[in-house]
Amino acid sequence: MKVLLDEQLDAAVAAGLNAMSHRHGMRVRSIRDFAAGTKDEAIPDLCRTKGYQALISANVRDFGARLPLYEALLEAGVSVVVLRPGRAQTLTPEVQLGVLAQHSSSIGKMLPTKGPRKLLRVTQSGVVERTLEDLRREIEQGADLP
Numbered sequence: 334m335k336v337l338l339d340e341q342l343d344a345a346v347a348a349g350l351n352a353m354s355h356r357h358g359m360r361v362r363s364i365r366d367f368a369a370g371t372k373d374e375a376i377p378d379l380c381r382t383k384g385y386q387a388l389i390s391a392n393v394r395d396f397g398a399r400l401p402l403y404e405a406l407l408e409a410g411v412s413v414v415v416l417r418p419g420r421a422q423t424l425t426p427e428v429q430l431g432v433l434a435q436h437s438s439s440i441g442k443m444l445p446t447k448g449p450r451k452l453l454r455v456t457q458s459g460v461v462e463r464t465l466e467d468l469r470r471e472i473e474q475g476a477d478l479p
Contacts, residue, residue, distance in 0.1 A: 334446060337380055338363040339390040340371070342416070343426035350433060357441030361389070373402040377409035387412040387444050389433065391424055403452060404465055412450040414440060419457050436460050 336359045338347045344363035351361055364371060364379075371379060380388060388406055390399070390413060403413045416432060418424050432455060433440070439460045443453055452463045 334359050334387065334441070334444060335383075335385045336361045336387045336389060336414075336444075337376075337383075337385040338365075339376075339388055340364050340369065341391050342389065342429050345426055346430045346433060349430040350437060353434060353437055357437040359387075359437070359441050359444075373399070374405070376402060377405045377411060380406065380411040381409050385411060386446065387414055387450075389414040389416060391416045391429070400465070400468055403468070407450050407452060407465065410450055412444050412453070414444070414453045414455055415463075417454055417456050422457075432457055 338344070338361055340363075342363070344365045347361040347363045347366075350357070350359065354360060362385075364376075368379060376388065379385075388411055390403075403415075406413050416424075416429060418428050418432065422428050435457075436455055436459065440453065440455065443451065443460060443462065445451060452465065452468075454461045454463050
């Protein structure tokens, strides 16, 4: 499975995950390597034309602003993996790689190669499938988001 690493994640994370590709079956490439500065609205088309089946992104403070991107990706047939560090953690490259590597086998198993795409939340404690409706409700309620 071809997976794109979003720009807010460190490009070195792709190399670390690729070193373990035998565990999870994913080939990961950072968008920084070939399309740095790509606007969010262009990412679904980029994924589609380059054959990426999933995007790994990170939770950002204004999650509501990312919701249209995730919706467009799912509609374009691209799964979304949202990395969320713990409350006390800063999203350093080491934390990014550590959390993703820890759960890489589960992520690889949960991402579909055919059929409807999925939205996954990855935290230190595990991987959970989410829906866009779950996220919309949380945004409307002002809850802490994935």
